[in-house]
Amino acid sequence: MSIDISLDLNGDAVSATVEERTLLASLLRDRFRLTGTHIGCDTSQCGACVVHVDGRSVKSCAMLAVQVDGCEVRTIEGLASDGVLHPMQQAFQDHHGLQCGFCTPGMIMSALDLVRHHPQPDEATVRRWLEGNLCRCTGYHNIVKAIIAGAKEMQKEMQKADRPDPTAAID
Amino acid sequence: MYSFGYFRPSSVEEALTKLNEAPEAKMLAGGQTLLPTMKQRLARPSDLIDLAGIESLRGIRREGHRIRIGAMVRHSKIAESSDIRQSLPGLAALAADIGDPQVRNLGTIGGSVANADPAADYPAALVALDAIVHTHARDLPADTFFTGMFETALDEREIITGISFPLRPLCAYRKFPNPASRYPLVGVFIARALNEAGDHERVSDAVRVAVTGAGSSVFRVREMEKALCESFTPEAISEISVAADDLNSDIHAGGEYRAHLITVMAMRAVADIIAARSNPSLVR
Ligand SMILES: Cc1cc2nc3c(=O)[nH]c(=O)nc-3n(C[C@H](O)[C@H](O)[C@H](O)COP(=O)(O)OP(=O)(O)OC[C@H]3O[C@@H](n4cnc5c(N)ncnc54)[C@H](O)[C@@H]3O)c2cc1C
Numbered sequence: 001m002s003i004d005i006s007l008d009l010n011g012d013a014v015s016a017t018v019e020e021r022t023l024l025a026s027l028l029r030d031r032f033r034l035t036g037t038h039i040g041c042d043t044s045q046c047g048a049c050v051v052h053v054d055g056r057s058v059k060s061c062a063m064l065a066v067q068v069d070g071c072e073v074r075t076i077e078g079l080a081s082d083g084v085l086h087p088m089q090q091a092f093q094d095h096h097g098l099q100c101g102f103c104t105p106g107m108i109m110s111a112l113d114l115v116r117h118h119p120q121p122d123e124a125t126v127r128r129w130l131e132g133n134l135c136r137c138t139g140y141h142n143i144v145k146a147i148i149a150g151a152k153e154m155q156k157e158m159q160k161a162d163r164p165d166p167t168a169a170i171d
Numbered sequence: 172m173y174s175f176g177y178f179r180p181s182s183v184e185e186a187l188t189k190l191n192e193a194p195e196a197k198m199l200a201g202g203q204t205l206l207p208t209m210k211q212r213l214a215r216p217s218d219l220i221d222l223a224g225i226e227s228l229r230g231i232r233r234e235g236h237r238i239r240i241g242a243m244v245r246h247s248k249i250a251e252s253s254d255i256r257q258s259l260p261g262l263a264a265l266a267a268d269i270g271d272p273q274v275r276n277l278g279t280i281g282g283s284v285a286n287a288d289p290a291a292d293y294p295a296a297l298v299a300l301d302a303i304v305h306t307h308a309r310d311l312p313a314d315t316f317f318t319g320m321f322e323t324a325l326d327e328r329e330i331i332t333g334i335s336f337p338l339r340p341l342c343a344y345r346k347f348p349n350p351a352s353r354y355p356l357v358g359v360f361i362a363r364a365l366n367e368a369g370d371h372e373r374v375s376d377a378v379r380v381a382v383t384g385a386g387s388s389v390f391r392v393r394e395m396e397k398a399l400c401e402s403f404t405p406e407a408i409s410e411i412s413v414a415a416d417d418l419n420s421d422i423h424a425g426g427e428y429r430a431h432l433i434t435v436m437a438m439r440a441v442a443d444i445i446a447a448r449s450n451p452s453l454v455r
């Protein structure tokens with residue numbers, strides 16, 4: 001049996017026919033070829049598969065594709081625009097927040113949900129938030145640094161966006 | 172996963188019809204327990220009845236002197252609700268410490284309560300707060316709801332619609348989490364009832380102490396309740412311990428260690444309530 005679903009995927013309206021038992025992670029990777037969403041453990045432990053559904057971070061290995069029918073889904077591929085990395089992605093690069101990179105997409109998607117709750121998180125808050133994200137390489141230290149720095153950059157960008165453009169009044 | 176059918180009813184009645192048509196069907200709430208179980212092929216429902224489309228199972232609202240939380244309310248919503256943080260601070264703190272943020276964004280109170288995992292957090296809150304589990308058919312007091320390990324008073328195909336709690340601004344939860352899973356090795360919820368004058372009642376049920384994670388199911392510690400009614404201080408219960416023989420002993424912790432943790436967590440919860448009373452902004 002199969003079911004037709006449609007969703008907003010990284011800003012595009014898409015639809016697909018899926019088996020009931022298809023996981024959201026498989027829909028993203030196998031059907032839409034968005035392979036930035038990784039499957040590490042497939043048992044809800046590691047967080048490599050974290051994506052956003054209607055603005056909240058979830059583990060896509062623990063959700064069915066049919067459950068996101070009508071939802072807004074955002075993956076790591078939806079962050080950069082016109083080849084420019086999202087400030088949180090850039091912060092991971094700048095602060096050496098990755099080694100093999102396998103955990104990174106999940107870390108970044110989780111971090112963005114954190115910033116939604118705590119725009120200026122301190123170290124303890126970041127470490128507590130990362131409960132569901134495992135990294136086998138970095139020892140977490142630089143990940144935590146990157147997230148704090150990324151949050152600051154996001155704050156700056158928001159302020160820039162709020163400030164009226166000084167050139168706008170000229171003509 | 173074995174294959175199954177999927178339905179998303181928009182009302183409780185429609186869900187019941189589906190459940191009656193397919194005896195091997197199961198309800199799907201947040202899926203954080205059910206889907207992993209199915210992936211391991213430990214469960215093989217013929218159909219999943221997804222409760223996410225039923226509006227009446229959502230929302231947190233006041234009903235007189237009680238707060239009613241819909242069965243499909245996610246842990247993260249309970250943690251963030253300003254009404255719950257004020258009127259049931261221990262419950263909000265409990266929800267904020269379940270698993271990890273992604274589990275909290277999907278897992279629901281109804282799913283957790285129906286599942287009755289002996290190590291789940293909510294059962295301690297429901298029993299200590301004297302909650303009522305509302306189903307499509309009846310109202311079940313928490314004291315008689317949890318009947319054993321993964322066992323409840325629910326009938327097959329009985330849908331939990333919500334859980335309601337009396338207002339208890341003086342309550343706290345302390346857990347000693349398993350560092351890997353975050354489930355409690357021991358979790359203790361303590362609630363203190365207030366009378367209309369705002370003082371604690373000297374009636375026998377004015378303080379309730381409920382323990383999760385330590386036994387085959389949630390249980391109350393009446394000796395601590397009695398001592399705390401006499402004197403609401405950590406010292407009043409420092410010498411009271413639960414018999415280790417009746418507690419779980421497994422690779423995570425032995426019975427004696429769990430017994431010791433119960434007293435320590437209970438004393439900390441009492442201290443939290445005292446601190447919150449003198450400084451409400453300290454509520455954990
Ligand atoms: C990594 C991880 C860490 C976790 N850590 C913790 C923790 O620290 N503490 C803790 O308490 N829990 C923990 N959990 C469990 C989590 O809280 C689950 O969300 C919860 O146990 C089940 O809720 P659910 O909404 O996901 O239910 P589901 O998995 O969808 O359903 C569970 C069961 O309840 C039944 N059911 C669901 N809703 C209803 C209803 N309304 N009426 C009748 N039956 C219903 C289903 O048919 C199923 O049998 C953890 C889970 C994971 C994956």
Ligand code: FES
Nearest residue numbers: 040041042047061
């Ligand atoms: S792959 Fe989903 S949590 Fe590890």
Ligand code: FES
Nearest residue numbers: 099101135136137
């Ligand atoms: S960078 Fe390798 S797992 Fe995190």
